Amino acid sequence: MHHFSDRLNAAIQKKKTPALVGLDPRFDWLPADIVSNANKNHHTQAEIVAAAFEEFCLRIIDVVAPLVPAVKPQAAFFEEWGPAGCAALQRVILKAREAGLVVICDAKRGDIGSTAEAYARGYLAGENIDSAIWAADCLTVNPYLGSDTLEPFVNVAVERGAGIYVLVRTSNPGAGTFQDRKTEGTNLYECVAAAVEELAVKTKGAGNYGSIGAVVGATYPEELNQLRALMPHTPLLVPGYGSQGAGAGDVAGAFDKQGLGAIINSSRGINFAIRKAPYSEKFAPQEWEQAIEIATIDMIADLANHTPAGNLQ
Numbered sequence: 015m016h017h018f019s020d021r022l023n024a025a026i027q028k029k030k031t032p033a034l035v036g037l038d039p040r041f042d043w044l045p046a047d048i049v050s051n052a053n054k055n056h057h058t059q060a061e062i063v064a065a066a067f068e069e070f071c072l073r074i075i076d077v078v079a080p081l082v083p084a085v086k087p088q089a090a091f092f093e094e095w096g097p098a099g100c101a102a103l104q105r106v107i108l109k110a111r112e113a114g115l116v117v118i119c120d121a122k123r124g125d126i127g128s129t130a131e132a133y134a135r136g137y138l139a140g141e142n143i144d145s146a147i148w149a150a151d152c153l154t155v156n157p158y159l160g161s162d163t164l165e166p167f168v169n170v171a172v173e174r175g176a177g178i179y180v181l182v183r184t185s186n187p188g189a190g191t192f193q194d195r196k197t198e199g200t201n202l203y204e205c206v207a208a209a210v211e212e213l214a215v216k217t218k219g220a221g222n223y224g225s226i227g228a229v230v231g232a233t234y235p236e237e238l239n240q241l242r243a244l245m246p247h248t249p250l251l252v253p254g255y256g257s258q259g260a261g262a263g264d265v266a267g268a269f270d271k272q273g274l275g276a277i278i279n280s281s282r283g284i285n286f287a288i289r290k291a292p293y294s295e296k297f298a299p300q301e302w303e304q305a306i307e308i309a310t311i312d313m314i315a316d317l318a319n320h321t322p323a324g325n326l327q
């Protein structure tokens with residue numbers, strides 16, 4: 015069994031990029047052919063949407079699998095549609111795993127320890143996906159309930175060669191409401207960062223990084239730089255690039271000198287590239303997969319040109 019960060023780093027080095035493609039389907043923005051297929055073959059609204067989401071994500075996976083090391087399905091978009099949506103999410107995760115991608119399920123789970131253990135066992139599969147339920151390599155986790163509630167996630171992750179990313183400093187505009195609250199001169203997010211780094215050190219693999227990572231938003235570059243320094247053994251998941259306004263310059267501080275230590279997510283910017291310039295000008299609506307391919311290649315080049323990720327090339 016291989017360690018999560020070692021597997022992720024091997025995938026990053028193989029693809030020569032830390033670009034992470036989020037899978038965030040939205041029914042109103044889906045290509046017409048996909049909606050029409052789903053309408054033909056299904057009856058209830060939930061079944062139609064779930065089938066359309068599944069086809070859309072499977073086709074994105076076909077396009078991006080040769081280009082990037084990992085994908086991040088956003089569970090919320092699937093869960094909204096109940097059992098049909100959840101079944102679609104499961105098949106999307108499996109297809110991504112079979113395509114050789116590392117899969118980070120963004121479900122932001124967290125609960126008292128005994129319940130957290132059920133989330134951990136359900137979601138985390140590590141390398142062996144034969145008897146897995148959700149079969150994700152990694153799960154995002156909310157630390158608000160305290161350190162004891164992270165423990166079951168850590169134990170299951172280590173046991174299965176999987177990983178977790180703990181929310182430390184999120185990318186949303188109101189991130190500071192609670193995360194910047196100070197106690198004895200220390201921000202709440204810094205307290206969480208210290209706890210996560212301790213877990214990362216305890217779970218270190220053959221390389222420099224642990225199985226326990228942190229979510230740190232690209233939209234707060236100063237905090238991102240500070241957190242990279244505070245958490246030298248913690249792999250970072252960095253959302254906020256693209257649609258939320260952050261650029262490659264904002265995420266440069268997330269990496270170590272080799273270009274490892276962080277993966278940079280873009281969801282809408284890739285999934286719906288066809289809706290925006292320059293891709294909407296270069297491609298017809300039905301050429302949405304080409305738009306996704308070129309938008310992914312552009313993101314990879316942007317990160318390579320403006321961050322230490324260039325050292326992976």
Ligand SMILES: O=c1ccn([C@@H]2O[C@H](COP(=O)(O)O)[C@@H](O)[C@H]2O)c(=O)[nH]1
Nearest residue numbers: 088184185186231253257258280281282
């Ligand atoms: O701090 C956070 C934590 C998670 N996210 C999630 O990442 C993607 C971002 O989507 P874009 O379309 O690239 O903006 C989305 O699934 C969020 O729920 C985040 O943005 N910030």
